[in-house]
Amino acid sequence: MKTTVPVILAFLAGLVMIVSFFFNPERTILGRLESEVLVWVTIVGGFSLLLGVVSITRVNWRAVQMRKSGWGYSLCTLLAVFIMAIPAMLPVSWSTKFGRNEGSLYDWLFFWVDYPMMATMFAMLAFYIASAAYRAFRARTPEATLLLLTATVVMLWRIPMGETFLRLFSDRLPEWINTYIMGGANLAVQRGILIGAALGAASMSLRLMLGIERTYMGKG
Amino acid sequence: MLARRKSTISLPLLAVILCVLLHETVHARPADAIFRVDRINALAAVVIFSAVVLLYTRWAKQGKTLFLRKIAGLDAVEEAVGRATEMGKPVLFIPGIQEIDEIETIAGIAILGRVARITAQYETPLFVPVRYPMVLAAGQEVVEQAYIEAGKPDSYNKDIVRYVAGEQFAFTATVNGMMLRDRPAANIYMGAFFAESLLLAETGNAAGSIQIAGTARPEQLPFFIAACDYTLMGEELYAASAYLSHEPLMLGGLKGQDLMKVFIVAAIIIGIILMTFGWGETFQVLFKES
Numbered sequence: 129m130k131t132t133v134p135v136i137l138a139f140l141a142g143l144v145m146i147v148s149f150f151f152n153p154e155r156t157i158l159g160r161l162e163s164e165v166l167v168w169v170t171i172v173g174g175f176s177l178l179l180g181v182v183s184i185t186r187v188n189w190r191a192v193q194m195r196k197s198g199w200g201y202s203l204c205t206l207l208a209v210f211i212m213a214i215p216a217m218l219p220v221s222w223s224t225k226f227g228r229n230e231g232s233l234y235d236w237l238f239f240w241v242d243y244p245m246m247a248t249m250f251a252m253l254a255f256y257i258a259s260a261a262y263r264a265f266r267a268r269t270p271e272a273t274l275l276l277l278t279a280t281v282v283m284l285w286r287i288p289m290g291e292t293f294l295r296l297f298s299d300r301l302p303e304w305i306n307t308y309i310m311g312g313a314n315l316a317v318q319r320g321i322l323i324g325a326a327l328g329a330a331s332m333s334l335r336l337m338l339g340i341e342r343t344y345m346g347k348g
Numbered sequence: 349m350l351a352r353r354k355s356t357i358s359l360p361l362l363a364v365i366l367c368v369l370l371h372e373t374v375h376a377r378p379a380d381a382i383f384r385v386d387r388i389n390a391l392a393a394v395v396i397f398s399a400v401v402l403l404y405t406r407w408a409k410q411g412k413t414l415f416l417r418k419i420a421g422l423d424a425v426e427e428a429v430g431r432a433t434e435m436g437k438p439v440l441f442i443p444g445i446q447e448i449d450e451i452e453t454i455a456g457i458a459i460l461g462r463v464a465r466i467t468a469q470y471e472t473p474l475f476v477p478v479r480y481p482m483v484l485a486a487g488q489e490v491v492e493q494a495y496i497e498a499g500k501p502d503s504y505n506k507d508i509v510r511y512v513a514g515e516q517f518a519f520t521a522t523v524n525g526m527m528l529r530d531r532p533a534a535n536i537y538m539g540a541f542f543a544e545s546l547l548l549a550e551t552g553n554a555a556g557s558i559q560i561a562g563t564a565r566p567e568q569l570p571f572f573i574a575a576c577d578y579t580l581m582g583e584e585l586y587a588a589s590a591y592l593s594h595e596p597l598m599l600g601g602l603k604g605q606d607l608m609k610v611f612i613v614a615a616i617i618i619g620i621i622l623m624t625f626g627w628g629e630t631f632q633v634l635f636k637e638s
Contacts, residue, residue: 146394149384149387149390150383150391151382151383151384152382154380155380155381155382156382159384172482173480173481173482178481179481179484179511180480180511180514183481183510183511184510184513186506186507190507197529198525198529245518245521246515246517249517249520249547250517250543252547253543256547256550257546259550260549260575263574264570264573321564321569321581322566322582323612324581324582324583325564325566325583325586327583327605327609327612328564328583328584328585328586328587328605329452329564329586331401331604332451332586332589334401334601335590336454338402340405340597340601341590341601343458343461343589344457344490345490345493346461346489346491346493346497
C-alpha cells in the first residue's frame with residue numbers, strides 16, 4: 129500500500145502532464161490540466177513551508193541549547209527567521225512597521241540586510257572563479273595546454289581591450305573565435321550534453337511513471 | 349476471456365475517440381482544434397521513445413545481459429564514504445537547490461537513498477541540507493527508509509536532512525559555513541545547481557574534502573570539473589540510481605535511451621546531408637518545435 133499508492137499517483141500525475149501537452153487548453157479541460165496541477169503544486173508547497181520552519185527551529189534551537197560549536201551562528205539564524213517573519217505576519221493596522229509594505233520592518237530588513245548579503249555572496253564568485261581557473265588552466269598535459277590557450281583567446285575576445293589586441297593580428301580574428309570556438313566546438317559539446325540529459329530525464333520520467341524507479345521512495 | 353471482452357469494448361471506443369480527434373483536427377482551424385496537430389512530431393517521439401524503453405525493459409526482465417559502461421564518479425561514492433568512516437568525519441550530500449518537481453532533484457534524492465544506505469551500514473554521520481520544505485520531506489522519507497533497510501533504524505534522526513534557507517545565497521553561505529566548521533570528509537552534490545555551484549565546490553576543495561558532483565546543466569559543469577574529484581555529466585546523473593542499484597529493469601531503461609541517441613545521431617547526419625544538398629526543407633519540418 130505504501131508503495132502502490134505513490135506509484136499510482138506518480139503515473140496519473142505524469143499522464144496528466146503528457147496528455148495536457150497535446151490538447152488545446154482553449155477547447156478542452158485536458159489542455160488546462162497542466163496549469164491546474166501546477167496550481168496545486170504551489171498550494172502544497174505553501175503549506176509545506178511550515179515543515180521548513182519547524183526543521184530550522186529544531187536544529188538551531190538544539191545547537192543553542194547544547195552549546196554546540198558555532199552555536200552563536202544558530203542563535204543568529206533563529207533571530208533572523210523570527211525577526212523577519214513575525215512582524216511581516218502582523219496586521220498593518222496595528223503599526224506601519226508591520227506587514228510587508230514599503231517602510232515596514234520586513235521591507236527594511238530585506239533591502240538593507242538580506243539583499244546586500246546575497247549580493248556580497250554572489251560577488252565573491254569572482255574570487256572563486258580566479259582560484260578554480262588557476263587550478264584548471266595549469267598546462268600539465270597537452271589537453272590542459274590546449275584548454276589554457278583556448279581559454280586565453282576566448283577571454284581576450286570577451287574584453288574590449290583584448291578584442292582590440294586580437295584585431296592587431298587580423299580584423300576577422302574576433303569573428304573567427306565567435307564562429308568556430310564558441311559557436312562550433314563549445315556549442316556542439318553543450319548540445320551533445322543537453323541531448324543526453326534530455327533523453328536521460330525522459331527515460332527517468334518513464335521509469336518513475338511505470339513504477340520501475342522507486343528509489344525516490346527509498347525502495348529498490 | 350476477460351481480456352478478450354476488455355479488448356472488444358476498448359477497441360471501438362478507441363476508434364471513436366480517434367475519429368473525433370481526426371475530424372476535429374482536419375476540419376477545425378488550428379486555434380479551434382481540440383488536438384494540437386502541430387505537436388504531432390512530439391507525440392511520435394514520445395511513442396517511439398516509450399516503445400524502445402519498454403522493449404529493453406522487457407528484455408532485461410527476461411534475463412538478457414545488458415552491458416553498462418563504468419562510471420568512475422559513482423564507483424567513487426562508496427570509496428568516499430569509506431574515507432569519511434576512517435577519518436571519523438561526516439558526509440555532506442546536497443540534492444541540488446531546486447524544488448521536488450524538478451527531475452534533477454528527484455534524481456538527486458534517488459542517489460541520496462543509496463548514499464544513506466552506505467552511511468547507515470558504516471555508521472558514518474550524514475548531513476543533507478536542503479533549500480525547499482518539500483525536498484526536506486522527501487529526503488527525510490528516503491533517508492529513514494535507507495536506515496531501516498540497512499538494519500540501523502536507531503541511528504536515524506530527523507535532523508540528518510535539514511532545511512537551512514530558502515534563498516539561494518543564504519543557503520550557500522550556510523552550507524559553506526558547515527563545510528568549514530565540520531570539515532566533512534566527502535561532499536556529494538547531485539541535482540540542479542546554478543551560480544552557487546563554484547562557491548560550494550571551491551569551499552569544499554579548500555576544506556580538503558573528496559568531492560563528487562553531478563548535474564545536467566552544461567553551464568555549471570566546468571565549475572564542478574575544475575573543483576571536484578569526480579563529475580557526473582548530464583545523463584550520467586539520471587543513470588546513477590539504475591547504475592548503483594544494478595536492477596535489470598532499471599538498466600533496460602538506460603539501454604533504450606542509448607538506442608534513442610543512435611536514432612538522433614542518425615537524424616542529425618541525414619539532416620546535414622539533406623540540408624547540404626538543399627533537399628532538407630520537408631525533413632526539417634519533422635523536427636520543428638511548436
